[in-house]
Amino acid sequence: MEIEPIAFIENDYTEKFGIPRQSGLVELPSRIVFVDKYSDENALRGLEDFTHIWLIWEFSEANAGFSPTVRPPRLGGNVRKGVFATRSPFRPNPLGLSVVKLERIERGVIMVSDADLMNGTPIYDIKPYLPYVDSIPDASNGWALAEHSGVLQVEFPEKLLWLISEENRRGLIKLLSQDPRPQYQNDPERIYTFTFGKREVSFRVDGELLTVVDVK
Amino acid sequence: MEIEPIAFIENDYTEKFGIPRQSGLVELPSRIVFVDKYSDENALRGLEDFTHIWLIWEFSEANAGFSPTVRPPRLGGNVRKGVFATRSPFRPNPLGLSVVKLERIERGVIMVSDADLMNGTPIYDIKPYLPYVDSIPDASNGWALAEHSGVLQVEFPEKLLWLISEENRRGLIKLLSQDPRPQYQNDPERIYTFTFGKREVSFRVDGELLTVVDVK
Helix, strand or coil: CECCCCEEEECCCCCHHHCCCCCCCCCCEEEEEECHHHCCHHHHCCHHHCCEEEEEEECCCCCCCCCCEECCHHHCCCCCEEHHHCCCCCCCCCEEEEEEEEEEEECCEEEEECCCCCCCCEEEEEEECCHHHHCCCCCCCCCHHHHHCCCCEEECCHHHHCCCCHHHHHHHHHHHHCCCCCCCCCCCCCCEEEEECCEEEEEEEECCEEEEEEEC | CECCCCEEEECCCCCHHHCCCCCCCCCCEEEEEECHHHCCHHHHCCHHHCCEEEEEEECCCCCCCCCCEECCHHHCCCCCEEHHHCCCCCCCCCEEEEEEEEEEEECCEEEEECCCCCCCCEEEEEEECCHHHHCCCCCCCCCHHHHHCCCCEEECCHHHHCCCCHHHHHHHHHHHHCCCCCCCCCCCCCCEEEEECCEEEEEEEECCEEEEEEEC
């Protein structure tokens, strides 16, 4: 089946490194901008009645290809799991699935938060989140909660923090607190740098403390 | 982007008419059978640790094409909503999304229940359901709960019921209780018939009472 992008996402995630592993974990704002062909405000009529929406999107940067098994980073990178038991990009069809918070709709552009999609990611479908069928609070997380355990204390010097636009500050701190390092690295001296919007953010992690050392 | 089916679903939903409007509402068993190319049990390793999985599938029978607005049947068929505010098949890319209950995995075949997919539906992706990100119990249902209100009392004469295989009985009754009629019809004399597995099930609805009148 041939599918085509209906929209693209615009935000400050310009590099794969900084992207949270799942949506719903940070609050950075994104905009969903439709391609001309599907830029019809009628197609969004009634969407504002929902608080959350599903996005089906493409792992466009991953360039991954199919691998039957993968090593989930949060399991330490040494345990192999079947790709269909993970949200990894190494799938036969590189489709991603994320629920995001719908903030508002302005002239056919959907403003969302909590998205884990990199800037420029193509979107193939948008659906309302329906809690009466989609929310299963007592479903099992399998081993995935191991992926969600580590919360770091973040030290972000104020003079560096105000180089980040105000609307992004809280989200960036939350993102950092979830430890964006590859899990199997543990070198307190090592400095990690990633691109965040127009800035380069550098940090170091010692035990449970993440310290931002530079913003350029 | 070109995507290809990784698996097909097999169950007793042989006709569109009988399909529940959303997954999670009935308990009919289905089997997910992989195509040769992706029939690799390694790709499912660890999936059994999850209780629920996502399916991304194709509205293959709908043959719908894109329509910016649609008339949700449960709103009476007279109110237009944007297609992205619904789960309707009339989308630019005819992708369906359903969470289903994982029962067990046997020799590379996934047994699920609660699926709303018609027999033979192509599946493009399978992902674990992760409640820590996917479950948002306090999200708004918008007007969608109007779609979920009517529960009918089902009268299913025993001699007809035992023509249905035992594993399917409870699911079929639940399906009938959700009123599979087009919502804007209300004729107590009219007999509705749909194909269920190898059987044809006929029923009538008078007020809140659905009576099965024949199973062939």
